Amino acid sequence: MSSRLSLAIASLTLALLAAPSIQAQALPASQYYGSTEYISGGIGSDEAALFRLARKTYPLSINFSANVGERAGYVSDVQLVIRNSQDQTVLNNLIDGPYCLIRLQPGAYKVFATYQGKTQERSAQIVDGQALEINFMWQ
Template identity: 40%
Template sequence: MAAALAAGSIALGGAVQAQGALPAVQQQGSVQFVTGGVGLDESEAMKAASKDYPLALTFAARGNGRAGLYLADVAVQILDRTGKPVLDAKADGPYLLAKLPAGTYRVKATSGGVEQTRQVSVRPGSTARAVFEWKD
């Protein structure tokens, strides 16, 4: 019993530690969001926190025989179904998590002067995911 409690405490301590590595929550208008994921601890914290956010975006590059190189400093604009911007931010790392109400959104992400667009549908109780990948 004591061993099980000790193991549970260690596991819980790891979860608290990962949550502590999460960058600060920011707010723009009514949208709360977090950007980051640079470094292993922060990356793991962002992945773990994604379940609490209706939208999770990932930014990466590939090319020259390489795949999955994560990007930072990506300009992100999220527009509602009427074309009104609800978030205009710069991602400080390869992940951006946003708390958005249910609905359909157009997400524009720009890296190195190249813009990509995705349409995402945010539904209650789930996380919509979009990956943006640029050729290196």
């Protein structure tokens, strides 16, 4: 092996060893409203990426954003209320990030999201084995 190649391999090895290690990140801990499990967060690009990857494993994922000037930006501190087909509240909490992943049983739901005093409503049909994504955007 040539001395240049050996030097290049040694330099590359040292650079890799000196590079900061990437720590594995995890989603925030699950929270519960009654028996409904949910996870909220997604502030920061690393955590947002985790939420986007994980949303396929939850029956319902909800994203919150608002127009800020000429751009749309993600928002937090959204009051989220979900009611089942019997009009029973299965989730009612202040969501502390732009993403919320929710484990719901199959069925029909009404989803209400309130941000800065403005409430929007969506219908959600949860089907076993399928992931549904709902986006709320305030003007």
